[in-house]
Amino acid sequence: MVQDTRLIELKGVCKNFGDTQVLRDVDLYIRKCEFITLLGPSGCGKTTLLRIIGGFEMPSSGEVLFEGSDLTVIPPYKRRINTVFQKYALFNHLNVYDNIAFGLNLKTPEQLGVKTKAEKKKEIERRVKRMLRLVKMDGYEKRSTDALSGGQQQRIAIARALVNEPEVLLLDEPLGALDLKLRKEMQLELKAMQQQLGITFIYVTHDQEEALTMSDTIAVMNGGRIQQIGDPKRIYDEPKNAFVADFIGESNILSGTMLQDELVEFSGTEFQCVDEGFGTNAPVDVVIRPEDIMIVGEDVGMLTGTVQSVIFKGVHYEMMIKGESDGTLWKVHSTTMQPVGTRVGMTIVPYNIHIMRKATTADAVPVSDSGKEEA
């Protein structure tokens, strides 16, 4: 699906609002037909980045290229880019049909591939009807937008943008206001639409699960910088730094020492791992996902600990286990429950131990959750 041509390219993009640096030196390229998600906590600059691509903000410095030519000189109404706004921004003086037809009505008959005004009207009707079917809202043409539920308004907002057949669709946390079940449905539907229409989607969210579900590529952002770009599996399995590891999924993040290639020490214990090239006795961050810790008998584990608390999470139990060697509190996910106070053993297989260089330079991002990192 994703083609190799670079549709949009950002080079060294910075954005300041007064004294606040919102974007710092962002480099990013977006390929044709790619579903890319800008993921990060609120205030990380992801929405500003989206608004620069949409044309609602100008970068303070840096280049934004669309098919190789400068995009910043083109006003938003001339860009082949459409946006689904966070709060839908439907026109409440128009009904559902006229909302979706809004962009098409502004075009000349020639732009719609027909000759006369009457043909234009028919063409618009055909396209609007098709869009309504796509977002599963056929029959709602005459409704007032105020009479729609949040989920329905969202569908109309998506239809209103997609009907213009843009090269790129920007989505600014479009599912934020929907309930969990609807959100999950819409995630799959959006992904299906994107694949069916072959349009590039740039999606902004703070919800890591949403990002993992839908994206071809995820760009994790924090503090105005892109922390890591990669496909969901890579981002999840090989987080580049402690921030990404902490933000994507749940993790145990510990300080350790890389003794030599494929051998790391943390929690007072030596472990086999699969990473190389850190040198000898290098200080590193170690990330272990809670589901990668296996609970075994208390005598056969690599580590031993005592269960401090158990929370039922639906599919699994979340247990906090206090390690005996150094008092580390381990977060462990398991489908079998161990009662509080049980002494257990824990085992981690080598490829589930993720090693990261200690953050030392300016891109060191302190993780806000205290006690998890000693940056």
Next chain:
Amino acid sequence: MKRSWYASPYALWMLLFAVVPLLFVCWYAFTTPDGAFTLANFQEFTKPRYMGVILRSLKLALYCTALCLLIGYPTAYFLAGRGFNHAQSLVVLILLPMWMNLLLRTYAMMTLLDDNGVLNAALTALGLGKVRVIGTEGAVLMGLVYNYLPFMVLPIYTVLKKMDYSVIEAAEDLGCNPLRVITRVVIPMSVPGIVSGVTMVFMPAVTSFAISTLLSNGKIRLAGDLIDYIFNQSSNPNRWNIGSSFSLIMLVLILLSIGFLRKVDPDNEGGGMW
């Protein structure tokens, strides 16, 4: 005590000072001074000198409303604009004249426009000669616009201020150039404010009195002045009956225009007061 009883002082007040007088007006309008039923009072209205006054009132009220809209809309748009930090204080400045008595404001207007007033003094000083303003329809129109302009600005300002800015961005996003953003989205979405403003200017303008008398040295009479004249100064023995019938006609005209405006803005979103 039921909650609705709390409204009883107001109900009593309205009954005594609105409903009962209105019934009196109706009674007088349809009777002769002897108390016999007649429609003759309404025929009075068709006399050219009365008809002319009503038509002139409607004309001046329409001009006034149109001018207020032309001046008021851009003002409100400017005040409601994003990134304009002094809007609040400017809104207060626009409101300020409304806190002053209408007659006081009109006297001030007289001083400005008088043959020997500030305007003509300035023109003379510039060597341009005097212009006669007081006594013309133009002066009356100026007085009406000056007095009623804030009633146009405020409701439009309120509606524009409440408008979500992302709607404007959405319009740009979908292909509107800056002019089309205004014609296709901003103006249509502010219709409730326009309706409210038009109502609040047109109603008082069409029934206004004093402004016209003062600014025309009594030469130009509007419907309000006419009713006032018939009741208070006319020597006609039927003056109470004729005056009442004219009042009723004005009332019906106003009700009709409210009905019409309701059709344009059925939800009354502009928060009109009428």
